[in-house]
Amino acid sequence: MKRTIAIYPGSFDPPTLGHFNIVERALKIFKKVIIAVAENTSKQALFTFEERVGLLKKIYKGSKSVEIDHFHGLLVNYAKKKKAKVILRGLRTVADYEYELQMSFTNKNLFPELETIFLMTENRLSHISSTLIKEIAYFGGACENMVHPQIAESIYQKIQEKHKK
Numbered sequence: 001m002k003r004t005i006a007i008y009p010g011s012f013d014p015p016t017l018g019h020f021n022i023v024e025r026a027l028k029i030f031k032k033v034i035i036a037v038a039e040n041t042s043k044q045a046l047f048t049f050e051e052r053v054g055l056l057k058k059i060y061k062g063s064k065s066v067e068i069d070h071f072h073g074l075l076v077n078y079a080k081k082k083k084a085k086v087i088l089r090g091l092r093t094v095a096d097y098e099y100e101l102q103m104s105f106t107n108k109n110l111f112p113e114l115e116t117i118f119l120m121t122e123n124r125l126s127h128i129s130s131t132l133i134k135e136i137a138y139f140g141g142a143c144e145n146m147v148h149p150q151i152a153e154s155i156y157q158k159i160q161e162k163h164k165k
């Protein structure tokens with residue numbers, strides 16, 4: 001599979017250490033991972049679409065095997081555009097399973113050549129969620145053990161800005 005490109009889609013609001021761990025491990029399997037920031041219409045975002053792309057670009061600056069991109073609309077159309085046939089997703093607990101199963105079946109239905117490959121989130125990271133990170137930071141808690149330090153800084157800054165409004 002070392003010749004294969006995998007698309008790792010998500011809202012990444014914000015990207016967490018769990019996401020980065022999935023990317024790091026996936027690079028041992030795939031030639032390249034494209035982290036594709038999607039607009040998830042069902043979630044209330046802290047960071048704008050552009051800000052999330054910017055956060056990821058800062059982290060992976062200089063990396064030849066990780067590309068940061070974004071897409072609007074259906075993931076399958078984006079995968080076709082990128083000529084990629086593998087979607088990468090992380091699974092944390094059984095709670096993720098049903099949601100992920102439904103998404104992978106739906107995507108396969110729309111684009112039968114597309115395969116979704118799941119990596120199990122490492123145990124030490126499986127409690128992490130972007131929503132909980134935002135909540136912890138909002139109430140003044142520390143989230144440095146769940147996100148990259150640069151991203152933690154941006155979360156605190158963003159929450160302060162929102163408080164001022």
Ligand code: COA
Nearest residue numbers: 009010011012018038074075090103106121128129130131
């Ligand atoms: N470790 C720790 N946490 C992880 C993780 C990991 N390895 N992988 C995911 N998470 C967490 C995230 O923190 C996030 O937490 P939250 O629910 O509290 O926000 C959650 O799991 C999932 O977020 P994320 O990984 O950013 O993905 P998502 O579920 O928001 O992404 C899309 C969904 C974007 C892939 C999907 O909506 C999509 O494809 N949209 C495009 C439109 C489309 O094609 N729709 C039809 C799809 S069938």
